[in-house]
Amino acid sequence: MGTRLRSRRSWAIMGALLAASAVVVSGCGGNDAAPANSAVQTSAAKCTALAGMTVPAASIGLPTTGATVVSATLVADTDSGNTNGEYCKVLGSIHPVDFNAPDIRAEVDLPTNFNGKSVHFGGGGFDGTIPDTEGSPADGFLIGAEPAGVTTPLRRGYVTLGSDGGHEGTAFDGSFAENDEALANYAGDHIKKTHDFAAYLAKLRYGSVFVHSYYIGGSGGGRQGLIAAQRFPQDYDGIISTFPASGITGLWLQMGRISRSLFAPGGYVTPAKGKAILAAVMKQCDALDGVADGIISNPAACAFDPTPIRCSGGADTGDACLSDAQISTMTTAGTPLNLSFDLANGIRSFPAYNSFSGADFWSTAVAWGASATDATIEPGVFGKSAFYYTFSNDMLRFAVARDPGMSIFNFDPASPRQAAPRVQAVSALMDSTSTDLTQFQSRGGKIILQHGQSDQFIPAQLSIDYYNRLVSRFGQGPLNKFLKFYVVPGAAHGFGGQFNASYDGLTALDNWVTGGTEPHNLTITDLAPPTTGRTRPMCEYPQWPKYVGGDQNLATSFVCSN
Numbered sequence: 001m002g003t004r005l006r007s008r009r010s011w012a013i014m015g016a017l018l019a020a021s022a023v024v025v026s027g028c029g030g031n032d033a034a035p036a037n038s039a040v041q042t043s044a045a046k047c048t049a050l051a052g053m054t055v056p057a058a059s060i061g062l063p064t065t066g067a068t069v070v071s072a073t074l075v076a077d078t079d080s081g082n083t084n085g086e087y088c089k090v091l092g093s094i095h096p097v098d099f100n101a102p103d104i105r106a107e108v109d110l111p112t113n114f115n116g117k118s119v120h121f122g123g124g125g126f127d128g129t130i131p132d133t134e135g136s137p138a139d140g141f142l143i144g145a146e147p148a149g150v151t152t153p154l155r156r157g158y159v160t161l162g163s164d165g166g167h168e169g170t171a172f173d174g175s176f177a178e179n180d181e182a183l184a185n186y187a188g189d190h191i192k193k194t195h196d197f198a199a200y201l202a203k204l205r206y207g208s209v210f211v212h213s214y215y216i217g218g219s220g221g222g223r224q225g226l227i228a229a230q231r232f233p234q235d236y237d238g239i240i241s242t243f244p245a246s247g248i249t250g251l252w253l254q255m256g257r258i259s260r261s262l263f264a265p266g267g268y269v270t271p272a273k274g275k276a277i278l279a280a281v282m283k284q285c286d287a288l289d290g291v292a293d294g295i296i297s298n299p300a301a302c303a304f305d306p307t308p309i310r311c312s313g314g315a316d317t318g319d320a321c322l323s324d325a326q327i328s329t330m331t332t333a334g335t336p337l338n339l340s341f342d343l344a345n346g347i348r349s350f351p352a353y354n355s356f357s358g359a360d361f362w363s364t365a366v367a368w369g370a371s372a373t374d375a376t377i378e379p380g381v382f383g384k385s386a387f388y389y390t391f392s393n394d395m396l397r398f399a400v401a402r403d404p405g406m407s408i409f410n411f412d413p414a415s416p417r418q419a420a421p422r423v424q425a426v427s428a429l430m431d432s433t434s435t436d437l438t439q440f441q442s443r444g445g446k447i448i449l450q451h452g453q454s455d456q457f458i459p460a461q462l463s464i465d466y467y468n469r470l471v472s473r474f475g476q477g478p479l480n481k482f483l484k485f486y487v488v489p490g491a492a493h494g495f496g497g498q499f500n501a502s503y504d505g506l507t508a509l510d511n512w513v514t515g516g517t518e519p520h521n522l523t524i525t526d527l528a529p530p531t532t533g534r535t536r537p538m539c540e541y542p543q544w545p546k547y548v549g550g551d552q553n554l555a556t557s558f559v560c561s562n
Contacts, residue, residue: 043074043088043112046088047074047088047110047205048074049204050069050072050088050201050204051069051071052069053068053069054066054067055067055069055092055094055197060192060193060196060197061192061193061196062189062193062196064094064097065095066094066095067092067093067106067193067197068092068093068095069201070093071089072089072090072091073088074086074087074088074089075087075089083151083152084111084155085111085112085113085155086111087109087110087111087112087154088111088112088205089134090107090110090201091105091106091107092107092108093105094106094163096181096182096185098181101166101179101182101185102166102168102176102179104163104166104185104190104194105130105164106161106162106163106197106198107130107133107161108133108160108197108198108202109133109154109159109160110159110201110206111154111155111157111158111159113157114157115156115157115158116208116210116212117158117159117211117212117213118159118160118198118202118212118213119137119153119160119161119216119506120160120161120162120194120213120214120216121160121217122216122217122218122222123162123163123165123217123220123221123224124217124219124220124221125170125171125172125219125387126169126170126171126172126173126176126186126220126391127164127165127166127167127169127220128164128165128167128169128170128171128173128176129164129168129169129170129171130163130164131162131221132144133154133161133162134160135152136150136152136153137216137217138218138222138240138242138494139240139242139448139503139509140501140502140505140524141243141450141452141488141494141499141500141501141502141524142494142495142500142501142502143494143495145500147502147503147525150504150507159198159202159210161194163190163194165185165186165190165220166189167182167185170380170382171387172379172381172382172387172390172391172394173394174390174394174395174397174398175394177394177395177399178398183399183426183429186430187227187429187430188224188227188432191215191227191228191231191232192231192235195232195236212238212510212514213235213236213238214238214240214506214509214510214513215236216239216240216242216509217240217241217242218242218244218493218494219243219458220245220248221242222242222243222244222245223245223248223430223432224432225240225241225244225447226239226241226246227432229437229440229445230432230434230436233440233445234439234443237443237445237446237513238447238509238510238512239445239446239447239448239509240448240505240506241447241448241450242451243451243452243457243463243493244451244462245458245462246432246433246462246463246466247347247350247466248430248431248432249343249344249395249427250337250339250343250350250462251350251462252391252392252395253337253350253423254337254350254413255388255389255391256396256408256411257332257413257414258332258388259389259392259393260408260409260413261328261329261332262329262368262386262388262389263375263389264325264328264329266325267325267326267328267329268368268372268375269322269326269329269330269368271362272319273319273326274362276319276320276321276322277306277309277330278358278360280304280306280308281304282294284304285304285357285358288301289301289489289545289546289547290546291547291552294498295489295498295499296498297489297490297546298489298544299354299358299453299489302357304357306327311323330355330356331355333352333353333355333359334352334353334354334355334356336350336351337349337350337413337414338414339414339415341420341423341424342424343427343431343433344424344427344428344431344434347427347433350462351464353455353456354454354459358453358497358498359454359456360454360496360497360498363456363495363497364383364495365384366383366386367386367457369384369386369389370384376389378393387457392413395426396408396411400419400422400426401419433466433469435472437474437482437483440482444482446483447482447483447484448484448486449466449483449485449486450485450486450487450505451464451488451491452487452488452489452490452492452501453490454489454491454492455491455492455493455497456496456497457493458493463485464487464541467485470483484518484519484540486539486540487541487542487544488501488524488536488538489545499524499526499536500526500527501525501526501536501538502526503523503524503525503538508522522538523535523536523538523555524537524555533553534552534553536558537555537559539560539561543561543562544560545561546558546560546561
């Protein structure tokens, strides 16, 4: 459990008054440097006054026992390594109701040049650490990166905030989920609690609440962004949800299904074999969009048959071919999981990956592990363990069965029998598949939903299916007024893929919210070598970029086509 820090708020306030008085005194006497020096000290005083204070439970919209500011430190514009201008870095702990549950650890960065707005950063995996709120959010497809000239939200004057999701750990560690409150916090409650904690601090620091609040996240953070719109619509004006794990329950069931095939005798597909698969797929499907540029822009047109790369006799005879067991693994990944029961919101299946049309499961060891032996290391080790295995196994053991002895290898993801009611309960808690965005829509909220066709962790079809359900509910015209959906060819899950797409999504969202300027004619830039700098049009689904002639590295050589 997180440490419960207690303090006398009156002393903090008195300290701020004394510091402010000192500033006034030092400003007297005609010193020309005094006004500038006064401003710096005033910022410092306002920042340090927050340290040690408590936030009452009544100021947080979901049950807690209040919150504590652990530290408040003024980061000067001239501090080494700081490129964000002057700001107050606040670290805090939001305390649970259940004594056995951990605190939510949060960071709130309060810029001196506050622009009236905030950006809430989403997490990923099993969370467990605070996102880099001093960096760039997941408004593009390459982790922590932006096109040249795009500065961080904090530098632009946004209050930035984020939390560890309600527990300390790693993206590979799901053991926290044995506790009900910790699981509920991870599922979505931490979003509201962190927002309200930050809003309370901002009101003290600036004397006003946020004029506009945005939530930006990818993967688990993308799911959190949709949760924010669905469950806490009054708190946010704009959302960027990038490759969201919206159907997270179906995701871990599908990952478990694939893991059972991947780690069956002979089923493991090595990175060397992955290169052979991708080369064969590109040879057959790359030029279907009009140009051989290393990107499959229209995966629906790619009907790849793995027979030509089957090893002679079906046995594993080397890196240039696939055995029958390995073809079975790839086929399993490339087919949907059909369930014998309903998940939340009537969902009864989980879609396939683009396993034979560009998904690169081997760009790093994170997805399928470093080797067949290392992939199943428990607890999960980044760079060795397979996220597919650890995520599905820990969700089963800790969130569902509450039995560390359970294994995904002895569990049928399609038909879990007596465990089905518990799986459904977890699904209702965690999944962001609801299409009820009416409150968010009615208050003028805006959403940018985006996914990459080469995503190796969450299939693009998951977002396509969700979007199609939204169209059915709202109608195409009304939906277009508050949600834009982009599917980007070649883009993967923060790294890997064939096109590491990036653009200034925050500005596009902010312009839409504050000025009513809908995102149109957006251009995305590849940030990964050796193709750094090439561009493509960002096409609204169901369109995709078709080559029409000219320099294949320029967006102007492509048109958005059906």
